[in-house]
Amino acid sequence: MSNPLLEDWDGPFGIAPFERIEDAHFAPAFDEALEMARAELHEIAGNPEPPRFDNTIEALEASGAALTRVLAAFFSVAGADSNPARQALQRDFGPRLAAYSLEVTGNKALMRRIEALWAERDELGLDDEEMRLLMLTRRRFLRAGAALEGDARERMGAIMSRLAELGTAFTQNLLADEAGWVMELDEDAQAGLPDFLIAAAREAGQEMGRARPVITLSRSLIVPFLQFSPRRDLRERAFHAWAARGANGGASDNRAIAGEILKLREERAGLLGYESFAAFKLETEMAGTPERVEALLMEVWAPARAQAEADAEILTRMMQDDGVNDDLRPWDWRYYAERRRQAEHDLDEAAVKPYLSLEGMIEAAFGVANRLFGLEFEPLDIPLYHPDCRAWEVTRDGHHVGVFIGDYFARGSKRSGAWCSAMRAQAKVPQAQGPVVINVCNFAKGDPALLGFDDARTLFHEFGHALHHLLSDVRYESIAGTSVARDFVELPSQLFEHWLDVPEVLEAHARHYRTGAPMPHELRDKLLGAAHFDQGFQTVEYLASALVDLAFHRTDAPDDPMAEQAQVLKAIGMPQAITMRHATPQFAHVFSGDGYASGYYSYIWSEVMDADAFAAFEEGAGPFDPERAAALERHILSRGGAAEPEALYTAFRGRMPGVDALLRGRGLVAAD
Known part of the structure; x- marks a missing residue:
């Protein structure tokens, strides 16, 4: 054959x-x-x-x-x-x-x-x-x-x-768990939901052959449902399904698998002479040791938890004003936080989404890459693995750079989350080859597809990884692009997110999907003004996952990972109304492979650098400072793993950063 x-x-x-x-x-x-x-x-x-x-x-x-x-x-x-x-x-x-x-x-x-x-x-x-x-x-x-x-x-x-x-x-x-749960929305269940969510839920239902709109466990559907549904009973039902992924009993239960993985990793590290898997894994990272990781996480945890607890008191009062005589629960937080955001910032995500079409945000990412690095993107008509996929040839000064592929929509056959990978990495030896890079996301389909601001940030994040591949300029494939230390790999992606917040980027690309009118300045200012909103919640849910990951791998592997998870959360004083961003049975970053095992902290480690790196642009001629952009490409984006991360960052910035810029960026300390 x-x-x-x-x-x-x-x-x-x-x-x-x-x-x-x-x-x-x-x-x-x-x-x-x-x-x-x-x-x-x-x-x-x-x-x-x-x-x-x-x-x-x-x-x-x-x-x-x-x-x-x-x-x-x-x-x-x-x-x-x-x-x-x-x-x-x-x-x-x-x-x-x-x-x-x-x-x-x-x-x-x-x-x-x-x-x-x-x-x-x-x-x-x-x-x-x-x-x-x-x-x-x-x-x-x-x-x-x-x-x-x-x-x-x-x-x-x-x-x-x-x-x-x-x-x-x-x-x-x-x-299997994500594909196996669905909640149909009758007329009563649709009450109070914004049009964009109903449209996306209807599209999902049609793909499943159902007459009614549906909520699935795709993040692009369930998160906005938890934000906007006034039905506390349905929010609870949806949240429990979301939280129970991988822990439903039966053939798809991941709890025993997680336990066996931890035991085997501990044994692997021991065979190699290390006292723990974390010690083995972190030896080659920027952080170096579990102690340095824990110190960073706890330095951010204290202000984040304090902010989250202060926010919880406000949300609890709002809930009680609604006549709900109960403690604030995890299925309540997003709903009341959204209402609070609308009240305090006069910002309604339903009013923002019409200006954040998928097409507009793709063009925004391309436009920023053009202004910073001179890249051009020309659509390609080539067969790919799914009809939803799209491709562009990337050129600079008329010369081929690579191919970029986008696979943006959620479907039952796609695992959750968003990621970037290279079908082919850049190299010069044994022959010259340009990269073929793919971004995979899980946005809700629509006509047209409209994104929330977090979705748009995800698009920019993954495209930052793509730029790391596309601008790679080394000889050997094994050190090209994102082949760097795990706690350095998120720097380009998280740094690129900052350009989504640049007013002139929104002015050019955040345009109404029907009229083409730019986002009104008042709405744009509200959107950017709410940037620090709910950062206590977001930081706490992330840090809790990172601390549990670290605890799993730095001491003896637990006999019962779920009990260990509970013990860690109790020790750090986890607020009761917030859950881990990724509980153990669904923590694919850590248990689908060992790439992020002992390494989930790397997002916050990289954020220390990305906040400081964007400050370098602000201290210069602004977000599109050509000298800073050239330095970023020369010292970081083009170098891949050709040198130690500390050397690459220091060559770009002149020094290593501290945590202050990160805390300011998250609004967890007062700005200077």
Whole structure:
């Protein structure tokens, strides 16, 4: 059978020929590409010539290209357009990839070649980027257990294979729970809801073949429902469904899976000689140690909790004025906070949304990228994995930079959240290749699709990641784009969010979807004036998740993660009306893989830098200061992982930042 995954991709820009790819193609392509990668590995390790940088490190960098291409195409569709066949393939591929990874890092002959180069590194005449790649390659091997022998090595292989199985199961269970709950809205349930929410709920119902509008567990539907529904009984019902994801009992329950993952991570760290998984994981991050992470989180926790408790008193009085004789509950907070926002800032999100069309916000992100970095975006008509996907060629001064793909709408086959990934990363060796970058979001469909301000911020956030890929200018794919420390990777994305708050950006792109009229200055000023609103709540729900993640991984793995979660929340004094942003059974950042394990703190760590970095523009010629933009690209966006994050940030700013700019930015301390 001809397999398009294994052929030369000679279509536009070398993108996978999705129009010809069928699910039946993935398994045989994976099998063949994996064997090709094995053969290339053995050829490198068994090379009779003495080890050189080109025949060992660069050869290893170039190996496995076919496997990388197959997996890039597969995981793009598996995460954003899942089905039972693709889920079964994920369950099969995960453990096999873990086993192959151990084959690579456990190859003693290959490790000897790497160590020989490391021992002679100062005599090899390597430039900075080559030296960096050598160091990172050696470190990757050692941290994967390359020095382990005998039973320890076998046990590490079993651990990694099992972790891959569990991470896939966790993700698929969460998707099943999210897809399996729906609440139809009769006429009474629709009362008090804004038109944009009813329209989005009707669109969701039509996609499910239902006659009535529906609320699903897509964040773009359930969050505005909790904000606007005056029906406390329905808010409670919806919130409990949202909070119970992954903890409903039965086949899709994630609690036991989370517990087993934590135990295996602890054992993995122990085999490598670390006192905890957090100590292992943070060794290569900017933070360095669990103690530094906890210190930052608690420095922000105290003012955030104080603000949240003060806000809770106000919301409780509002609720009691409505005749509700009860404590403020988690399903009450968003509703009364929205009413308070309307009262104090005279700001109604329903009045804002008509000015924040998806099209307008895409153009806003593109417009900012053009003004800062000279990028141009031209629509492409190419087949992709789903009809909702759209693509643009990215150029600068007439030269091709890369391809940007947007997959913006929620659907039952897509996992929740928003993310950015590279179908192909930028590189110059072994051949020059431009990046192919995709942003995936879960916005509610509409005609047209209208965004809340938080949705627009999500779009800008993910596009900031995309710029990190698109502006990458390094030689080696493994250090390109977002291949940086976890607590540095969110800097470009969170920094780009700041441009959404720039008045001239809103003036140009926040236009009424029917009339084309710009957002009135009074409404815009109210929107920006409410920027600090409810930051106590938002900061507390985030920090609680980060502190639980850290606690899970810095000491002995708990026998009962849910009991440990409760103990941590009690110890920090979690307000009763606020829940974790991601409770353990749905904490995909931490349990779908180990990327953010011990690392959920990284958003706030990066925010310390992004607040300070945007201040650099404000201290200069303003948000579009060309010198600052050039410095940002030169020292951070183009460099990927070619140097240590501290060195990159210091080159841009001249120093490392403190926490003050972050606290001011969140309105948790008085501005100077």
